[in-house]
Amino acid sequence: MPFPILISHSNRECLPMPGSADAMIRVEKASLRYGDVEAVQGVSFSVAAGSMFGLVGSDGAGKTSLLRMIATMIQPSAGTITISGLDVFTHRKQIRDLIGYMPQRFGLYQDLTVEENFHFFMNIYGIKGSEGERRKERYLGFSHLLPFIRRPAGQLSGGMKQKLGLACVLVHEPQVLVLDEPTNGVDPASRREFWDMLKIMQNQGMTILTSTAYLDEGEKCDQVAIMHRARILDIAAPEAMRSRFSSLEEAVIDRIQEVDRGLQHESFNR
Numbered sequence: 284m285p286f287p288i289l290i291s292h293s294n295r296e297c298l299p300m301p302g303s304a305d306a307m308i309r310v311e312k313a314s315l316r317y318g319d320v321e322a323v324q325g326v327s328f329s330v331a332a333g334s335m336f337g338l339v340g341s342d343g344a345g346k347t348s349l350l351r352m353i354a355t356m357i358q359p360s361a362g363t364i365t366i367s368g369l370d371v372f373t374h375r376k377q378i379r380d381l382i383g384y385m386p387q388r389f390g391l392y393q394d395l396t397v398e399e400n401f402h403f404f405m406n407i408y409g410i411k412g413s414e415g416e417r418r419k420e421r422y423l424g425f426s427h428l429l430p431f432i433r434r435p436a437g438q439l440s441g442g443m444k445q446k447l448g449l450a451c452v453l454v455h456e457p458q459v460l461v462l463d464e465p466t467n468g469v470d471p472a473s474r475r476e477f478w479d480m481l482k483i484m485q486n487q488g489m490t491i492l493t494s495t496a497y498l499d500e501g502e503k504c505d506q507v508a509i510m511h512r513a514r515i516l517d518i519a520a521p522e523a524m525r526s527r528f529s530s531l532e533e534a535v536i537d538r539i540q541e542v543d544r545g546l547q548h549e550s551f552n553r
């Protein structure tokens with residue numbers, strides 16, 4: 284798979300995906316409990332290699348918990364999750380090389396400059412010398428941050444911070460991106476720029492799984508999953524959802540209200 288501009292993958296071949304023609308991420312009946320709270324309940328879906336998959340839904344639906352399991356940060360209470368055919372928990376090291384994970388509160392050092400933050404992440408992966416310079420030019424250039432490399436991260440706008448976060452998760456040239464509401468609170472122009480960047484990466488072969496609070500971003504995905512009360516209610520291409528409802532927003536509201544009405548009905552009859 285060639286990555287002509289951005290992703291070189293010079294040191295790694297794409298891993299085979301046993302039992303799957305093209306699923307890069309496969310989640311099967313995954314559940315997660317925090318004590319009495321069932322944050323994710325028997326969720327199943329797959330993300331095709333090279334596609335963009337969006338997770339939308341209500342606050343507290345379980346999106347972050349699901350993404351954290353996929354990103355190896357927390358072990359599922361039940362079910363299996365594989366990336367490129369590898370179990371995310373038993374192959375944590377390989378998975379962490381394979382993916383770039385950007386959590387909601389990405390850990391930039393506010394007092395360090397753009398360049399120092401980037402170097403910090405390169406150090407984690409042992410990237411230095413001319414290869415480090417190449418990646419700095421490539422990823423800070425791609426994020427339009429080269430003119431700002433001496434600026435402390437704390438003095439960047441919200442959109443620039445997110446772009447720096449993205450550059451930092453690209454430092455080890457992952458094949459899969461897992462992003463948790465990456466544009467939350469970011470102004471509309473910066474949101475558009477961020478999504479333009481995601482599209483470029485997808486066009487170069489990257490598989491992208493992202494949660495989002497913005498339904499216009501859901502529209503840009505190949506597949507969208509609606510999550511509510513720890514479960515996935517529907518998965519479809521945005522066009523397919525729009526053919527059943529007038530818009531993706533209507534589809535999300537309708538599916539969520541349907542579940543809530545069912546629960547109210549159940550508790551009323553109890």
Ligand SMILES: Nc1ncnc2c1ncn2[C@@H]1O[C@H](COP(=O)(O)OP(=O)(O)OP(=O)(O)O)[C@@H](O)[C@H]1O
Binds near residue numbers: 321341343349
């Ligand atoms: N560490 C934790 N301990 C206990 N409960 C938790 C923990 N983290 C999340 N929860 C609960 O699990 C459920 C799912 O939370 P989660 O953060 O995964 O949802 P979300 O869809 O990402 O919501 P948001 O977009 O508001 O972050 C919520 O009820 C939340 O309160």
